[in-house]
Amino acid sequence: MLNVLLVEDETLFAKSVLKRLQREGHTATVMETITDANEYLEKSLPDVILLDVRLPDASGLDFLQSLRAHQSWHAIPVIMMTAYGELEDAVQAMKLGATDYLKKPVDLDELVLTLNKVMQTQKLSQQLDYSHVREAHGSEPVVMIGHSSAMHSIKQQMERIIQLVDRAETEFPIILINGETGTGKDVLARYYHQSGKWRDKPFVHVDCAALPKELIEAELFGYERGAFTNAHQAKAGLIEVAEAGTVFLDEIGELPIELQSKLLNVLERRQVRRIGATQERPVSAHFIAATNRDLPQMVADGEFRSDLYFRLNVIQLQMPPLRERKMDIAPLAAHFVAIVARRYGLDLPVFTETAVNALEDYHWPGNIRELQHVVERAVMMSTDGLIDIPQLIMQTTVTKSLQQDPVEVLGHMTLEQVEKYLLEKALERTAGNVSRAARELGLTRMAMRYRMEKYQL
Numbered sequence: 004m005l006n007v008l009l010v011e012d013e014t015l016f017a018k019s020v021l022k023r024l025q026r027e028g029h030t031a032t033v034m035e036t037i038t039d040a041n042e043y044l045e046k047s048l049p050d051v052i053l054l055d056v057r058l059p060d061a062s063g064l065d066f067l068q069s070l071r072a073h074q075s076w077h078a079i080p081v082i083m084m085t086a087y088g089e090l091e092d093a094v095q096a097m098k099l100g101a102t103d104y105l106k107k108p109v110d111l112d113e114l115v116l117t118l119n120k121v122m123q124t125q126k127l128s129q130q131l132d133y134s135h136v137r138e139a140h141g142s143e144p145v146v147m148i149g150h151s152s153a154m155h156s157i158k159q160q161m162e163r164i165i166q167l168v169d170r171a172e173t174e175f176p177i178i179l180i181n182g183e184t185g186t187g188k189d190v191l192a193r194y195y196h197q198s199g200k201w202r203d204k205p206f207v208h209v210d211c212a213a214l215p216k217e218l219i220e221a222e223l224f225g226y227e228r229g230a231f232t233n234a235h236q237a238k239a240g241l242i243e244v245a246e247a248g249t250v251f252l253d254e255i256g257e258l259p260i261e262l263q264s265k266l267l268n269v270l271e272r273r274q275v276r277r278i279g280a281t282q283e284r285p286v287s288a289h290f291i292a293a294t295n296r297d298l299p300q301m302v303a304d305g306e307f308r309s310d311l312y313f314r315l316n317v318i319q320l321q322m323p324p325l326r327e328r329k330m331d332i333a334p335l336a337a338h339f340v341a342i343v344a345r346r347y348g349l350d351l352p353v354f355t356e357t358a359v360n361a362l363e364d365y366h367w368p369g370n371i372r373e374l375q376h377v378v379e380r381a382v383m384m385s386t387d388g389l390i391d392i393p394q395l396i397m398q399t400t401v402t403k404s405l406q407q408d409p410v411e412v413l414g415h416m417t418l419e420q421v422e423k424y425l426l427e428k429a430l431e432r433t434a435g436n437v438s439r440a441a442r443e444l445g446l447t448r449m450a451m452r453y454r455m456e457k458y459q460l
């Protein structure tokens with residue numbers, strides 16, 4: 004649906020254009036003079052202007068020139084309507100920056116076609132603004148490694164959902180992916196997009212945790228010119244930009260509660276209203292959301308709206324943590340080795356058996372992302388074509404994860420790992436004073452020395 008401004012003083016012709024545009028589902032406003040058109044533009048921003056050359060108070064060509072020089076209006080597409088036989092006007096209009104032109108008497112079918120063509124080009128350039136988003140998330144083929152039964156089941160469920168969505172005409176279900184950080188929620192969202200028949204449309208990643216609170220609303224829903232200070236030009240929101248593609252609402256648990264009802268409204272009515280706009284625009288995107296938060300708990304605590312949660316609750320997928328799919332660890336590690344080796348032009352190194360065991364025994368609180376980092380570091384340190392997972396790497400990772408969630412992690416460490424960790428901490432606290440460290444741990448000095456040797460501290 005477009006909002007068209009028609010600047011035309013021939014009333015009958017204006018009426019017929021108006022009627023035709025309404026029939027096509029657009030809205031249009033007629034202004035008979037340049038002065039009126041200027042006043043109109045001060046208040047609202049049309050998607051496109053249909054402009055006659057000869058107008059009572061000034062020339063349409065001069066008006067076009069002033070539009071192109073205007074700070075806020077320069078980007079509005081303008082279709083010029085030139086009198087029959089006046090080819091010069093058409094040439095001049097194009098030189099001055101008209102987007103297209105139509106010859107009078109205007110054929111209404113041709114007008115609709117031209118309007119559609121202009122808007123397609125416009126959309127394309129808007130998409131280009133977001134091309135970085137698409138490139139980073141939409142265009143690279145998704146690699147989703149995992150043969151464990153947990154991953155197999157996730158892929159199966161996703162394929163079933165895609166089949167259903169492909170069959171639906173408009174009412175696409177909303178999908179919610181739950182899972183700890185680094186489990187591959189983002190990867191799964193992109194897999195959804197790339198497996199659907201709408202894969203050529205944009206994939207728009209909205210990170211609700213990364214966007215400043217005060218910007219999320221404007222980014223998601225867009226705004227009209229003058230909707231707030233600094234809104235010098237109207238801007239389409241990410242939901243609009245996604246067209247019939249995918250909007251990935253990452254970390255949806257972080258969406259400010261004031262915006263949750265606005266999002267729910269968009270999801271239910273499939274209409275979006277830019278900030279400051281009076282009209283709504285239809286929404287054709289697919290929505291997929293992800294969170295590592297406990298949404299039911301957030302609902303119970305009054306931090307997340309229950310109605311939005313129920314809406315998201317229809318299709319839920321749970322990404323299993325890496326420790327529950329140990330079978331996937333070795334293939335994932337090999338995948339990351341290949342990536343790093345390719346990046347640095349190295350021969351493909353291989354894991355020692357102890358390294359594989361170490362990787363499989365570890366608890367991976369940071370899941371696949373943590374595995375990726377550990378493997379990257381190990382590959383870079385390997386010099387003989389063999390990858391060991393040096394104590395150092397596991398040690399720093401264990402220490403780091405303990406800082407995150409000691410009780411949870413301790414349950415997944417071996418007795419020796421815990422013992423070594425406690426010794427290290429005691430020595431750190433006492434600045435290397437063995438006697439004091441031993442006392443703190445309830446050990447004799449001899450027992451402490453023995454253990455320090457054992458763990459090469």
Ligand SMILES: Nc1ncnc2c1ncn2[C@@H]1O[C@H](COP(=O)(O)OP(=O)(O)OP(=O)(O)O)[C@@H](O)[C@H]1O
Nearest residue numbers: 146147148149183184185186187188189190371372
């Ligand atoms: N199945 C997989 N196969 C290959 N790589 C994967 C897989 N799952 C995740 N990864 C990689 O692991 C890293 C983390 O994945 P991703 O960003 O999808 O996790 P996430 O659950 O969205 O994390 P967060 O909650 O922190 O945003 C990424 O580099 C991703 O490419």
